[in-house]
Amino acid sequence: MMRPIPTNKEIKLNPKRYILSTTDLKGVITNVNDYFVEVCQYSAEELIGAPHNIVRHPDMPKAIFYLMWEHIQNGKNITAVVKNLAKNGDHYWVVTDFEIRRDLDGKINRYMAFRQAAPRKIINTIEPLYQKLLHIEQMDGMRASVDYLLNYVAEQGLDYNGYIAKLEKRSALTTFMLNKVKKLFS
Ligand SMILES: Cc1cc2nc3c(=O)[nH]c(=O)nc-3n(C[C@H](O)[C@H](O)[C@H](O)COP(=O)(O)O)c2cc1C
Numbered sequence: 001m002m003r004p005i006p007t008n009k010e011i012k013l014n015p016k017r018y019i020l021s022t023t024d025l026k027g028v029i030t031n032v033n034d035y036f037v038e039v040c041q042y043s044a045e046e047l048i049g050a051p052h053n054i055v056r057h058p059d060m061p062k063a064i065f066y067l068m069w070e071h072i073q074n075g076k077n078i079t080a081v082v083k084n085l086a087k088n089g090d091h092y093w094v095v096t097d098f099e100i101r102r103d104l105d106g107k108i109n110r111y112m113a114f115r116q117a118a119p120r121k122i123i124n125t126i127e128p129l130y131q132k133l134l135h136i137e138q139m140d141g142m143r144a145s146v147d148y149l150l151n152y153v154a155e156q157g158l159d160y161n162g163y164i165a166k167l168e169k170r171s172a173l174t175t176f177m178l179n180k181v182k183k184l185f186s
Contacts, residue, residue, distance in 0.1 A: 006058065007089040011039060013117035018178075019094060020185050022101075023111045027052045030110065033185060041087035052113075057085040061133035063145040067160055072100050072111050079164045081118055081126045093118040093126075095168060097178070101186070114182060116174075122167055 013019075019039055022031040029047050037044050040055050047054065064080055071078035077099045085091055094115035103109040118126075129152070136145040153163040170178075 003058075004085055004087055004089040006085060006091065009090045011086060011090045011092040013039065013092050013094070015117040015119075017116075018181050018185075019113075019115035020181070021047075021052065021113050022186070023052055023113075025108065025110070027111070029054070031185075039086065039092060040084065055084040055086070057083045057091055059083055059091075059130065059134065061130050061145055061149075062137055062142045063133050063149050064130070066142060066146055067149070068098055072098055072108075075100055075108060078161060079168070081122060081164070081167075082115070083130070093123045095119075095122065095164075097182075099182070112182075112185070114178060114185075116178070119168075125167060 014035075017035045018033065019036045020031075020033040021029055021036055023029055029050055029052055032044055032047050037047070040047070042050075042054065060083055064082070068078055068080055077097065079095065079097050081093065082096050083091055083093050095118045097114040099112045099114070100108045101110045101112060129149075133145040133149060136148050150160070153160055156163065156166075158166060
């Protein structure tokens with residue numbers, strides 16, 4: 001598939017709507033909601049069965065996805081700020097909860113992503129950090145950028161999830177609404 005060329009144009013998201021997807025254990029998309037389809041501009045048919053990197057933006061550091069996969073493959077949920085690429089090359093920033101789901105035997109059988117518009121303040125903090133990580137990756141490889149990121153959060157006395165939580169300060173209402181969405185979408 002041809003990768004869209006980034007336009008540097010940002011898609012304005014509705015902060016009250018959720019962009020949802022489910023994948024198998026390899027990251028192949030198995031389900032999406034209507035808002036995902038609307039925002040990314042691929043049809044549900046194009047999305048389902050495709051690897052989730054279909055919406056990967058070249059500005060995203062590999063380190064973020066490395067940490068994300070390391071968490072979920074070890075049964076740990078993680079929240080990350082992600083810049084995604086739409087089919088026409090426009091982009092959108094989301095705060096994403098990546099979560100594991102288990103079957104009745106307790107085995108992880110799928111992953112889910114719950115996304116909401118990233119507030120401007122968060123984008124303003126994260127964008128230069130990601131540029132730095134991307135630069136480190138180009139110069140010294142991904143391990144160096146993962147180390148930089150982990151060191152950066154550790155200097156603030158935090159782990160990665162703690163850093164994001166501090167950045168986001170999610171309100172009780174947001175958590176309440178998101179938990180509802182998490183129960184309904186599967
Ligand atoms: C549930 C789930 C949702 C994901 N959502 C996104 C996403 O919105 N954007 C994205 O770039 N990658 C997403 N990924 C990660 C991709 O699978 C992939 O690791 C990432 O795009 C990096 O691409 P690469 O492995 O080709 O470098 C998701 C993975 C999972 C398991």
